[in-house]
Amino acid sequence: MTSIAVRHALAPTRDVFAITWRNLTVVRRVPRLMVFSTIQPLVFVLLFRYVFAGVASLSLPGVPYVDYLMPGVFVQVAVFGAMNTTIGLASDLQSGLLERFRSLPMARFAVLAGRTLADLARNVLVLALMTVVGFAVGFRTHRGSWLLLGGLVLVLLFGYAMAWVFAVVGLVVGDPESALAASFPIMAPLVFASSAFIPVATMPGWLQAFAAHQPVSVTASAVRATVLGGPTATYVWQSLAWIAAIVAVFAPLGAWRYHRAS
Amino acid sequence: MGTHAIVVDGLTKRFGDLAALDDVSFEVAPATVFGVLGPNGAGKTTAIRVLTTLLRPDGGRASILGHDVVREADEVRRLIGLAGQSAAVDINLTGRENLRLIGRLSQMRRAAFRRRADELLERFGLADAATRRVREYSGGMRRRLDVAAALVASPPVVFLDEPTTGLDLQSRNGLWELIRELVGTGTTVVLTTQYLEEADRLADRIAIIDQGRLIANDAPAVLKAELGNTVIEIGLVDEPAATKAERLLLDAGKANVERDGDTLRLVARDGSPVLIDALHCLDDVDIRPTALQVRQPSLDDAFLQLTGRHPVERRS
Numbered sequence: 194m195t196s197i198a199v200r201h202a203l204a205p206t207r208d209v210f211a212i213t214w215r216n217l218t219v220v221r222r223v224p225r226l227m228v229f230s231t232i233q234p235l236v237f238v239l240l241f242r243y244v245f246a247g248v249a250s251l252s253l254p255g256v257p258y259v260d261y262l263m264p265g266v267f268v269q270v271a272v273f274g275a276m277n278t279t280i281g282l283a284s285d286l287q288s289g290l291l292e293r294f295r296s297l298p299m300a301r302f303a304v305l306a307g308r309t310l311a312d313l314a315r316n317v318l319v320l321a322l323m324t325v326v327g328f329a330v331g332f333r334t335h336r337g338s339w340l341l342l343g344g345l346v347l348v349l350l351f352g353y354a355m356a357w358v359f360a361v362v363g364l365v366v367g368d369p370e371s372a373l374a375a376s377f378p379i380m381a382p383l384v385f386a387s388s389a390f391i392p393v394a395t396m397p398g399w400l401q402a403f404a405a406h407q408p409v410s411v412t413a414s415a416v417r418a419t420v421l422g423g424p425t426a427t428y429v430w431q432s433l434a435w436i437a438a439i440v441a442v443f444a445p446l447g448a449w450r451y452h453r454a455s
Numbered sequence: 456m457g458t459h460a461i462v463v464d465g466l467t468k469r470f471g472d473l474a475a476l477d478d479v480s481f482e483v484a485p486a487t488v489f490g491v492l493g494p495n496g497a498g499k500t501t502a503i504r505v506l507t508t509l510l511r512p513d514g515g516r517a518s519i520l521g522h523d524v525v526r527e528a529d530e531v532r533r534l535i536g537l538a539g540q541s542a543a544v545d546i547n548l549t550g551r552e553n554l555r556l557i558g559r560l561s562q563m564r565r566a567a568f569r570r571r572a573d574e575l576l577e578r579f580g581l582a583d584a585a586t587r588r589v590r591e592y593s594g595g596m597r598r599r600l601d602v603a604a605a606l607v608a609s610p611p612v613v614f615l616d617e618p619t620t621g622l623d624l625q626s627r628n629g630l631w632e633l634i635r636e637l638v639g640t641g642t643t644v645v646l647t648t649q650y651l652e653e654a655d656r657l658a659d660r661i662a663i664i665d666q667g668r669l670i671a672n673d674a675p676a677v678l679k680a681e682l683g684n685t686v687i688e689i690g691l692v693d694e695p696a697a698t699k700a701e702r703l704l705l706d707a708g709k710a711n712v713e714r715d716g717d718t719l720r721l722v723a724r725d726g727s728p729v730l731i732d733a734l735h736c737l738d739d740v741d742i743r744p745t746a747l748q749v750r751q752p753s754l755d756d757a758f759l760q761l762t763g764r765h766p767v768e769r770r771s
Contacts, residue, residue, distance in 0.1 A: 204562055211559045219547040222588070289543035293604065296507045298532040299560040 205300035212294075212307025213314070216281060220315055226277065230319050234270040235326055241266065241390060242330050252395050256421060263323075263332045264344065264416035265389030268409055270323060271316055271352030272384055275359040276376055278312050282363035283372035291451070305447050309356040316352045320345055334420045344419035347432060351412045354436040357443035364450040389413045408435035460485040460612055460643035461506065465515035468501055468667075475501040477667035478515070483645065483660070485611075486638055490658030490675075491647040492757075494766035498667040499647040500540060503616050506645070507537045519612055533562075536605035536613040540620070542597035543604070544589050550576060550600050551585040554607055561608035568607065575603040578633070595626045602630065612643045619653060631657060651753055655679065663757060670761050682752050682760050683711065685726030689719040689733065690746030700742050707736050713759070722752065722760065 220226045246258040253261055285291045285304075294304050324345070334341045359376055366372040386400060387393075387409040393401050404410055412435070415428035461483035468476040475498050483489040491499050504510040506517055508528040516523060522530040544553045551572055558568025576585045579599040589597060602618055615634075619627045634644055634657055648654050654661045655675045663671040663678075671678060691697040694717050701714045704721075711722045723729040726749055737744065758766040 207562075208560055211556060215545065215548065215552075215556055218552070219545065222547050288546075289539050289541040290545060292509055292539055293537065293543040293557070294560065295509055296532060296535065296537045297557070297560045298529060298562055303560075 205303060208300040208303035209306045209310065212303050213311045216308055216311035217314060219281070220277070220311070230274065230277070230315055231322060233273070234266070234319055234323055237269065238263075238266050238323060238326055238330065245390065249391055252392050257331065257333075259327070259331045260333060260335065260421060261417065262390060263327045264420055265387075265413045266327075267320060267323060267345065267348045267416060268351065268413045269384050269389050270319060271348050272355050272380060272409060274312060274316050274319060274352055275355040276373065276380070277315065278308055278356040279359040279363035279366075279372045279376050280369045281308055281312075282360055283367055283369045286364065287368045295451075301452070302448060305357075305360055305444075305451055308360060309353060312356045313349060313353045316349055320348060336420060336422055340419040340425075344416035347412065347415055347419075347429065350436050351408070351432065354439040354443075357440055357447055360447045361443050361450055364447060383407060383409045387413060388417075408432070408439065411435055459483060460487075461489070461517070461519055461645065463502075463506070463515070463517045466502070466505060466512050466517055467514035468505060468510065468512050474667040476505070476512070479664070479667070479669050480515075481662055481669060481672055483643060485643050486641045487659040488634060488638055488644045488646055488657050490654035490661040491645065491664060492649070492651060492654045492661055493647075493664035494649060494758075497664045497766070499664055500616055501667075502664070503537070503539075503614050503645070503647060507535055507614055508532055534610055534612055536608060536610035538602045538605040538613075538615050538618055540616045542594075542601040544597060544600050546590040546592075546597075547588060549586050549588055550581050550592070550596075553589060553600060554604060557604045557607045563608060571607055571609070575606060579603045580629070595622050598622055599626060599630070602633075606637075611641070613637065613645070615644065615646045617647050617649065619648070619650075651757055652751060663761065665758065665762060665766065671757075678757075679752075680724065682757050683722035683724050684752070685723050685729075686750050686752045686756050687721040687723065687726065687730050687733070688746070688748040688750075689721070689737075689744045690748075691717050691719070691742065692745055693717055696742060700737055703736060703740065703742075704733055707732075718746075720759075722756065
């Protein structure tokens, strides 16, 4: 291939990289976003670890609550992190920046791919920090670090899938404040009506039906299985199926919204 | 085909009941400035958005340098630069980073977009602010950076949507100069504005758009000959006095007299003799004007002339 042809073939990658770089630069420079990404998850770990431990351990005989909790918090943080995607895209839409990008001869999917990839990179950092803090407050894996690492990779994949959901929300709503307001009713039931913090068995029957099968629960259970043991493969496959389904639905939806965003 | 930079043929775009563009056709010669003039919501921005591939038209066709804006959108994007109405720059990046990002995304080589970014920062008086975040820029600086961003890839066709709105006098004059320079080097510029004076100063051709329809498309000189060069407004004590004065001036053979309440409006190609004449005429019967204004015709005046009514602002 000639060098021009190589450049041509690499152009979409370059575009995605450029947008990813730009989004990460913004996260680094806006203290609010950094706090949102780091302090908030830490507060959750410390609060849940010490506030809920007494009550929760009643329904969890034999397992330290912190070992039960941490996989759930990992998933929760990945889901909350997707708010960055919403706010970022809604801001770009509002400022007219998306419109400028759409008028450039760049890869059509690069803006959304760069957005979700930047949020994935940020999640890597946040999860690493959370893991360290988790260990500091007594969290221990029962099955070895490689499995935990596998569990964390699953969390990242799930966070990436959720970023596409909230990318669509941001593009539909179109201004950051409303986008945040619109995200919360989607996010809260997913995160709190789940097995992330408390066993589903403690919930009323009608809620269990939802809580046991929804994606956050399944993923939390999968990660938990990598830490505590249990039917690991079953949960991991279920979680991967959710991830694939979410991306399959929301990535095209996002691309379609992006194309006609105004 | 080859003789026009832009060809627009029967372009139509509806938003619900609103005809944002209603069968609009025009052509733009290469290396000229095409001024699109109209009030808020007339359809100027819709036209720009269709031409810059951001919006699909419902009917009609448009092409940039021979490339259809719908079927060959990718080719069109390589040929255009756009500065929209809002300053579409990232406030958390520096001025230089913003321009480099646009260069990179315009598929320029690193050395080329780096050089070009610094060149433009210099040209737009932003060199000293190059490493500062845009968050700290004034409104005028952001606007200038936004226009600079449209020029990073040195596109042959540039769209500027109300580029001088919110600019101070000095920045505005600088931008006007730059636009003339661009055209001098072969760039075609489409410029929207709400100010007749701006279109008159810059444009080789002025299109006036009203509620989605093109109501005029001419060289400024032709348009001005039609509209008159000077508008004289004579305010009188009350409506009866104004009615009386109107009749008097009409009888004296002043064809271009209009009354709006207690104010008379005269449009003239040559202002001062008409003004002196009219004042003499009124003085003879002891009618004393309470207010007097002599000015260049505004967009409003042009509308009155062309449509017989004031421009209607619509939400765009």
